[in-house]
Amino acid sequence: MxxxxxxxxxxxxxxxxxxxxxxxxxxxxxxxxxxxxxxxxxxxxxxxxxxxxxxxxxxxxxxxxxxxxxxxxxxxxxxxxxxxxxxxxxxxxxxxxxxxxxxxxxxxxxxxxxxxxxxxxxxxxxxxxxxxxxxxxxxxxxxxxxxxxxxxxxxxxxxxxxxxxxxxxxxxxxxxxxxxxxxxxxxxxxxxxxxxxxxxxxxxxxxxxxxxxxxxxxxxxxxxxxxxxxxxxxxxxxxxxxxxxxxxxxxxxxxNLPRIPDDHRRLSSMHTTLTAATAAKEGMNGAVTLSPVETNIMFVHTNNAANRDSVVTHCAKNGVLVGSWPGNAIRVVMNCNVDEEAAKRSTDVLTEGLLKYFSS
Ligand SMILES: Cc1ncc(COP(=O)(O)O)c(C=O)c1O
Missing domain, CATH: 3.40.640.10 (Type I PLP-dependent aspartate aminotransferase-like (Major domain))
Structure with missing residues (x-):
């Protein structure tokens, strides 16, 4: 499992x-x-x-x-x-x-x-x-x-x-x-x-x-x-x-203090992948925007609470927990339990969810 x-x-x-x-x-x-x-x-x-x-x-x-x-x-x-x-x-x-x-x-x-x-x-x-x-x-x-x-x-x-x-x-x-x-x-x-x-x-x-x-x-x-x-x-x-x-x-x-930059790097790389995937996808029409990543927290702002909830559920079903946040947002916080491989897998799952529910 x-x-x-x-x-x-x-x-x-x-x-x-x-x-x-x-x-x-x-x-x-x-x-x-x-x-x-x-x-x-x-x-x-x-x-x-x-x-x-x-x-x-x-x-x-x-x-x-x-x-x-x-x-x-x-x-x-x-x-x-x-x-x-x-x-x-x-x-x-x-x-x-x-x-x-x-x-x-x-x-x-x-x-x-x-x-x-x-x-x-x-x-x-x-x-x-x-x-x-x-x-x-x-x-x-x-x-x-x-x-x-x-x-x-x-x-x-x-x-x-x-x-x-x-x-x-x-x-x-x-x-x-x-x-x-x-x-x-x-x-x-x-x-x-x-x-x-x-x-x-x-x-x-x-x-x-x-x-x-x-x-x-x-x-x-x-x-x-x-x-x-x-x-x-x-x-x-x-x-x-x-x-x-x-x-x-x-x-x-x-x-753990010396490894904090790893969290920042992993989230930054998730940000880059998500930005490219959502920008390249037709029909997204600005439905999803990402907050800039400087440390270990990122907000994915969306234009629709119901679809946002579907993305959160999609992620959970695929073994990735992300946070529902006010203003139709999803919060992602990279942390020391998430290694390189887990960061990549969660990037794939979140990308998949956003493309599924936010491209018309
Ligand atoms: C910016 C900030 N300050 C203070 C706190 C409070 O910390 P604690 O949960 O240990 O009370 C938090 C908790 O998440 C926080 O994010």
Whole structure:
């Protein structure tokens, strides 16, 4: 029987036998007592990789971003500026307002997931006024999930950091939801530390392109991370012998981080094949368009939800899972469980489905 190829997300990956063996042999302790040496090692390793002073292991990216919002927006009247299409605004159940108690001021996400810089400037540098909440942080995202894994240029984030510094009445922090900062670094051909340089604080995930079962690390200055440990406990995220999971992260940084460009190359090659096949086919009439591939995520935009569903079903029947996405789209996410042969097979199956249901 052929193995199922799962391209719905990079969160669906199964740990390899080697990762499981490494996890099994981890030395662990009670992490709430700060006695788990493997967690400590992961926190230090990730903080160093991102060029930050310290890091704290949290169960998920959502919790990492939420803790960042709780700390940056701790004062009443706080406002966090973020993209209207960002994960924190759209996909984290409104935790910033419901749990952190912070007002979000959402500005449009433009191409590549960039924020509308004029709107950011206006919001960050707004005069103090009795009607206004106080900007305390800007939250950005790279790579940008809802923009097909695209990577805003570093200069964009440097410009936002400079705007934050211009506000003199209070500090405005720059936080990055770097769930896939590893993919961003690979795409920019920069070190993760170079990509993270403009940010005061960063959440990065072990559970996406790196292929771990769980976990994120929230990094920043030591004083911020010390506070983050309290916030994590308050949210019920204090964990005990969780070094088994941290070990997966250490394994992944050594073995899976260097292979992330393979995912990008495989998806890019799928993109090339699909583009050629759909362009060459008569009767497609722009029914299918592909988002540009910069990292490991691609959207196939279509003009018809019913036909889109037929393509998704066709793929599933042929052993390939892809995601149905709002706006009649299909989402394809290349991940570390998909080797060269599986990438080729899924390209054939998806091409077949698109030609079958979208050429008249
Ligand atoms: C861009 C981005 N940020 C944050 C998260 C949240 O991560 P988690 O699922 O670990 O809570 C995700 C999850 O897919 C994501 O894609």
């Amino acid at each position: 052929q193995r199922l190829i799962d391209l719905r997300s990079d969160t669906v990956t199964q740990p390899t036998e080697e990762m499981r063996d490494f996890m099994r042999s981890a030395i662990v302790g009670d992490d709430v007592y700060e006695e788990d040496p493997t967690v400590r090692e992961l926190e230090m390793t990730v903080a160093t990789l991102l060029g930050k002073e310290s890091g704290v292991f949290v169960p998920s990216g959502t919790m990492g971003n939420l803790i960042a919002a709780m700390i940056h927006g701790r004062d009443k009247r706080s406002e966090i500026i973020c993209g209207s299409d960002s994960h924190v605004a759209r996909d984290e159940v409104g935790g910033m307002s419901a749990v952190a108690g912070v007002h979000t001021f959402q500005v449009p996400n433009l191409e590549e997931g960039r924020l509308d810089i004029d709107k950011v400037r206006e919001a960050v540098l707004a005069d103090a006024d009795i009607h206004y909440s106080v900007p305390r942080a800007v939250f950005v995202e790279t790579s940008h999930g809802n923009r097909g894994g695209r990577v805003p240029p570093l200069a964009h984030f440097e410009e936002i950091a400079a705007i934050c510094r211009q506000r003199i009445s209070n500090h405005v922090a720059l936080h990055c939801d770097g769930a896939r900062i590893w993919n961003a670094a690979a795409a920019l051909k920069l070190s993760p530390a170079d990509v993270a340089r403009p940010f005061d604080t960063v959440t990065c995930c072990m559970s996406k392109g790196l292929g771990c079962p769980m976990g994120s690390v929230l990094c920043g200055p030591l004083s911020f991370v010390t506070e983050a440990r309290w916030a994590r406990k308050m949210l019920g995220g204090g964990m005990r012998q969780v070094g088994f999971m941290a070990a997966a992260g250490l394994y992944a940084l050594k073995h």
